Amino acid sequence: MSGGTPYDKVMLARAKGRATAAEYINRIFTDFIELHGDRHFADDKAVVGGVAYLAGMPVTVISMEKGKDTKSKVYRNFGAPNPEGYNKALRLMRQAEKFSRPVVCFVDTAGAFCGLGAEERGQGRAIAQNLAEMITLKTPIISIFIGEGGSGGALALACSDEVWMMENAIYSVISPEGCASILWKDSKKVKAAAQSLRLTAQDMQKLQVAEKVIPEKGSFDACCRTMAQDLRAAFDARRDIPKDELIKTRYERFRKYGAQIVPEDF
Amino acid sequence: MDLRGLFKRPANELEKGGRTPAEATAADTFEVKRECPSCGAKIAESDLPDMYYVCTCGHHFRMNARQRIDFICDEGSFTEMFSDLETKDIINFPGYEKKLREARLSSGEDEAVICGTASVLGHKCAVFVMESLFMMGSMGTVVGERITRLFEYATEQGLPVVGFTVSGGARMQEGILSLMQMAKTSGAVKLHSDAGNFYLTVLTDPTTGGVTASFAMLGDIIMAEPGATVGFAGARVIEQTIRKKLPQGFQTAEFLLEHGFIDIITPRSEQKRVISTLLAMHEKGSGGDIS
Ligand SMILES: [Zn+2]
Numbered sequence: 001m002s003g004g005t006p007y008d009k010v011m012l013a014r015a016k017g018r019a020t021a022a023e024y025i026n027r028i029f030t031d032f033i034e035l036h037g038d039r040h041f042a043d044d045k046a047v048v049g050g051v052a053y054l055a056g057m058p059v060t061v062i063s064m065e066k067g068k069d070t071k072s073k074v075y076r077n078f079g080a081p082n083p084e085g086y087n088k089a090l091r092l093m094r095q096a097e098k099f100s101r102p103v104v105c106f107v108d109t110a111g112a113f114c115g116l117g118a119e120e121r122g123q124g125r126a127i128a129q130n131l132a133e134m135i136t137l138k139t140p141i142i143s144i145f146i147g148e149g150g151s152g153g154a155l156a157l158a159c160s161d162e163v164w165m166m167e168n169a170i171y172s173v174i175s176p177e178g179c180a181s182i183l184w185k186d187s188k189k190v191k192a193a194a195q196s197l198r199l200t201a202q203d204m205q206k207l208q209v210a211e212k213v214i215p216e217k218g219s220f221d222a223c224c225r226t227m228a229q230d231l232r233a234a235f236d237a238r239r240d241i242p243k244d245e246l247i248k249t250r251y252e253r254f255r256k257y258g259a260q261i262v263p264e265d266f
Numbered sequence: 267m268d269l270r271g272l273f274k275r276p277a278n279e280l281e282k283g284g285r286t287p288a289e290a291t292a293a294d295t296f297e298v299k300r301e302c303p304s305c306g307a308k309i310a311e312s313d314l315p316d317m318y319y320v321c322t323c324g325h326h327f328r329m330n331a332r333q334r335i336d337f338i339c340d341e342g343s344f345t346e347m348f349s350d351l352e353t354k355d356i357i358n359f360p361g362y363e364k365k366l367r368e369a370r371l372s373s374g375e376d377e378a379v380i381c382g383t384a385s386v387l388g389h390k391c392a393v394f395v396m397e398s399l400f401m402m403g404s405m406g407t408v409v410g411e412r413i414t415r416l417f418e419y420a421t422e423q424g425l426p427v428v429g430f431t432v433s434g435g436a437r438m439q440e441g442i443l444s445l446m447q448m449a450k451t452s453g454a455v456k457l458h459s460d461a462g463n464f465y466l467t468v469l470t471d472p473t474t475g476g477v478t479a480s481f482a483m484l485g486d487i488i489m490a491e492p493g494a495t496v497g498f499a500g501a502r503v504i505e506q507t508i509r510k511k512l513p514q515g516f517q518t519a520e521f522l523l524e525h526g527f528i529d530i531i532t533p534r535s536e537q538k539r540v541i542s543t544l545l546a547m548h549e550k551g552s553g554g555d556i557s
Contacts, residue, residue, distance in 0.1 A: 112479075114499035114507045119517060122527045124478035124498035131452035132484055136460065151436070152448060152479040152498075159449045173445040173476075174438045183438060198357045198441045207357075209442050251453045257446035258411045 007194040009201075010176060012168040013147045014110075019220060020079075021048065021063030021106040024146060027224035028104075028231070029054055029061060037088060041121065044085030046077045046113070049092040054104070055232040060096035062089045062157060063106035066147070079148075080113035083126035086156050090130050097139045102235040105143040105157040110175065112153030127156040134159035135251055138243040140235055144227070145169040145201070145210070161250050162234060163209060164227075165201035167216040171209065172199035208256065300327065318534040326491050326534060328471060330373070331380045331397040334430055338538055339384035339393065346382040347419070348412045353377055355439075356407065362439040365401065373399035378433070379409045381416040386428070387542035389549065392420040395430040396477075403433035405477055406440040410447025413481060417454035426464035426545055431482040435475020448480035455484045464548035466541065469496045469519065469528065487544060488528040489537075490519035496528075 012018070025032055029052035036043040049062040066079030089105075096103045112123055134141060141160040149158070149171035165171065176193035180186055184193070204210035214227065238246065298311040304325035309317070318337060319327040329337075335344050353376070355362045370376055378400040384393050394416055396403045413429075420427045436444040458465060467485030472495035479498055482488075490496060497517035505512055515521055522528045532540050546552065 112498065114504045116504060116508060116510075116512065116516070119497050119499065119504065120525050122483075122525070125483040125527055127479035127498070128448075128452060128481070128483040131449050131480055132456040132459075135449065135453035136456050151445060152476055155445055155448060156479075159453075171442055173436050173441055179438050192360075196357075196359050196441075197438070204442065207442060209446065251457065254446060254450040254453055255414070257443055257450055258407055 005191070005195070006170075006197075006200050006203075007176065007191040009168055010170055010194050010199070013170045017068075018147055020068060021065045021108055021146060023220070024106055024144070024224060024227075025052070025061055025063060027221060028228045029059070032061065035092060038084040038091055040084065040087055042082075042084045044077075044082050044088055045075055046079050046081045046109070047085035047088055049088060051101070054102075054235070055228055057232060057235065058099075058101050059235070060092050060101050060103045061106075062092055062103065064109045064154075064157065066108055077113060079109045080111060081109065081153060081156075082113050082115070082118045083121040083123050086112075086126040086130050089157060090133055093134065093137055093139075093141075097137050100139060102139055102238075103137070103141040103160075104231060105141065105160065107143055107145045107149050107154045107157050108147040109150050109153050110148050111150030112156070127152045130156040131159050135254065136247050138247065140238040140246065141250075142231060142234055144214075145171055150175060159250070159254070161238070161246070161253070162211040163204070164212040164214055164230075165204055165210045166214050167201055169201050170199045171201075171204050172197050302327075320534050324492060324533070326471065326493055328398055328432070330399055331375065331395040331430075334395050335380065335384070335393070337534070338386060338428075338430075338541065340386065340388065344382050344384040344393070346380060348381050348415050349376070351377070351408045351411055353406065353408045356443060357441045359439040359441065365439065369400045373397055375400050377408045377412070378403045378405070379412050381412045383425070386538060386545060389542050389545035390425065391545055392416050392423075392425045392427045393429070394427070396432045398432045398472075401434075401437060403431075403477070404435060404437035404444075405433060405447050405451075406437035406444050407447060409437075410444075410450050413451045414447075414454040417451070417458045420463060421454075421458045421461050424461070424463060424550060426466065426548055427458065428466045428468070428541060428545070429481065429485070430468045430470055431473045431477055432470045433473055433475065433477035433482075435477060445476065448476050451481045452484060455481050459484075459486070462550075464545070466544055468532075468537065468541075469494055471495050474498065474500065483527070486548075487530070489530050489532050489540070490522065490528050492519060492531055492533055494519045496522050 032052035034050040048065045052061050064079045065076050067073035067076035142162045143158040143160040145165040176190045179193040180189040201213045205213050299308045301308050302321040302325050305323035319329040375397050379394055379396045381394045465485045467488050469490040473482050474497050495517055519531050
C-alpha cells in the first residue's frame with residue numbers, strides 16, 4: 001500500500017490545501033454553469049451542481065464543496081450538506097435523466113450535517129430518497145471520491161455505476177474519531193480505529209467498493225486531463241446499453257455486498 | 267413454540283439511570299418488576315405481555331422481536347425465512363467475534379433482524395422485525411441481506427411488506443460493507459415499489475442513523491409508536507455540533523409527525539387492527555386500482 005498508515009491517509013484526505021471539487025470541475029469540464037436550489041426550501045452551499053461539457057459531451061456535475069480558506073469553508077458549511085443539498089442533487093439527477101445526460105459526482109464530506117434544522121427537514125429521509133432514486137436512475141452515474149467520504153452523507157452521492165477514488169481519499173461508515181469514542185470510549189485510539197475500519201482507497205478496491213484508484217502523482221492538471229478522458233470513455237462505453245440493463249447492473253453492483261466478499265489479506 | 271429470547275428483559279430500561287429497586291415485601295420478593303420511566307409505576311414483568319408492554323400511563327416499553335411477531339401476526343402464521351445466513355467478521359475487526367457471541371447470548375437471536383411471511387388478521391404479507399437486544403439493532407451485511415432478500419421475495423410474489431424498525435444505525439464493526447447495506451436495501455425497496463407493491467414501516471424506539479437514512483424512511487406509509495426516538499444524527503452529536511441544548515421532544519415520533527415526515531402515530535394496542543386495515547386497502551384487485 002502506498003503512502004503510509006491508514007491514519008496518515010485520513011490526515012492527507014483532510015489536509016489543508018488539498019484540491020476541492022471546484023478545482024477538479026474547472027479542469028475536467030468546460031462551460032460549467034452552476035444551477036442552484038432544491039425548489040423546496042433553499043440552496044445548499046455545501047453542494048454545488050450544474051451542467052457542463054465533458055470533452056464535448058453534455059453532462060450533469062454534482063459535487064460536495066468544502067471550500068479552501070476559512071471564509072469559504074464557513075460559507076460551504078465545511079462540505080456538510082443539509083437535506084436541501086441532497087434534494088438539490090436529486091433534482092439535478094432527475095433532470096440529467098430526462099435529457100439523457102450522464103452524471104458525475106464528486107464526493108468530499110466528513111458527513112451529512114448534524115444539526116437541528118437538518119433533522120427538522122428530514123436528513124434521514126433526504127439521504128434515503130437519494131439512495132433509492134439513484135439505484136434506478138436511467139442514466140449512467142460515476143462518483144469520484146476526492147477527499148473524505150463520510151458515511152451515509154457520502155453514499156447519498158455514490159449509488160453509482162462506478163466509484164473512483166483518489167489515492168489518498170477515504171471512505172468510511174464512521175469517522176475514526178467517532179469509532180474510537182463510541183466503541184472503545186477512548187479518543188486516543190483513533191489510529192487503531194483508522195486501521196480497523198479499512199477506510200483507504202486501496203481497501204475500497206479490495207472490497208470491490210471502488211472500481212479504480214487514481215494515483216496522486218505528477219501534476220494536478222495532467223491528472224485531471226486523464227480523468228476527463230477516462231470519464232468520457234466510461235460514458236461512451238455505456239452509450240448503447242439499454243436503460244433497463246443499466247439499472248439492473250447498478251443494482252447488482254450493490255447486491256453483491258453480501259457475505260460473499262471475502263478479501264484474503266485482512 | 268420458539269422460546270428464544272422470551273425471557274430476556276430489554277437491558278435498556280433497566281440500565282437507565284441506576285434506580286434503586288422497589289422495596290421488596292415477602293409477597294413479591296420473587297416477582298420481577300419493571301419501573302415505568304414516565305410515571306414511576308412498578309409493573310410485574312408477568313403482567314407486561316397482556317399489556318402489550320405499555321404502561322397504564324401510555325409509555326411504550328421496548329419489546330423484543332419475537333414478542334412483537336406474536337402480537338402482530340396471526341397465531342401460527344409466521345414462517346421465518348433466511349435464518350441460515352451467518353454473520354462473518356469479514357474485515358477482521360478487533361473484538362467483533364466476542365461482541366457477536368455476547369449479542370447472541372443476550373438476545374437469544376443470531377442477528378438483529380427476523381424476516382418471514384405471516385398474516386395479520388388474515389391479510390398475507392412479508393414481515394421484518396428488528397431486534398434491539400442484538401447489538402442495538404445495528405445493520406451489518408446479514409441484516410442488509412435478509413431485508414434485501416425479503417423485498418426481492420415480496421416483489422416476486424407481489425406481497426406487501428410490513429417492517430418494524432429499531433436500530434442504532436450501521437454496524438461499524440463491518441466497516442464500509444455495513445454502509446453498502448443502506449444502498450442495497452434501498453435499491454430492493456425501490457424495485458418492490460416500482461412493481462406497485464405496498465410497504466408499511468413501523469418505526470419503534472429508537473430508529474436512528476443508517477436505518478433511518480435508508481429503508482425506514484422509504485415506506486409508502488410510515489407509522490411510528492408513541493414517544494419513539496426517530497432521527498438521523500444522535501442527539502449528543504447534534505448538541506456538540508451546534509453547541510446548544512436541544513428542545514424538549516426533539517426527534518420523537520411526535521416531532522416527526524409535526525414536521526411532516528411520518529403519516530401516523532399508532533399505539534401498540536391499535537397496531538394490529540390499523541395494519542390489517544391498511545393491508546386490506548392495498549390488496550391487489552380490492553377495487554382501489556382503477557385503470
Ligand atoms: Zn407509566
